[in-house]
Amino acid sequence: MAKHNELGKKGEQLAVDFLLKNGYEIKERNYRFDKAEVDIIAQINDILVIVEVKTRSTTDFGNPQDFVKPKQIQRLVKAIDKYITINELDVEVRFDIIAIIKEDKNFNIEHLIDAFYHF
Secondary structure: OOHHHHHHHHHHHHHHHHHHHOOOEEEEEEEEEOOEEEEEEEEEOOEEEEEEEEEEOOOOOOOHHHHOOHHHHHHHHHHHHHHHHHOOOOOEEEEEEEEEEEEOOEEEEEEEOOHHHHO
């Protein structure tokens, strides 16, 4: 497996661990619909939280969250609309980003809540 794929998988696991530690329930990982893949679908209280995980080994080209593009956001929204319909959910939905930067052997995790509204 390519190093960037390994880093991405490690980042997703770190994000899951972070969410669990902070009281979230993990509903789905790598949920796919059409051309979208939702990294994590979680829930806290009555809020369905859609989490895009971005992991980088450097910020030389920008922060991890800078790599979530409008087209990707559109795909995620479409996928979650389908997920909600299929599962007949009546919940508030929030889109977050967990940005992870590898610094030597450590990982810096930043949780951006309601991230799509901050672009």
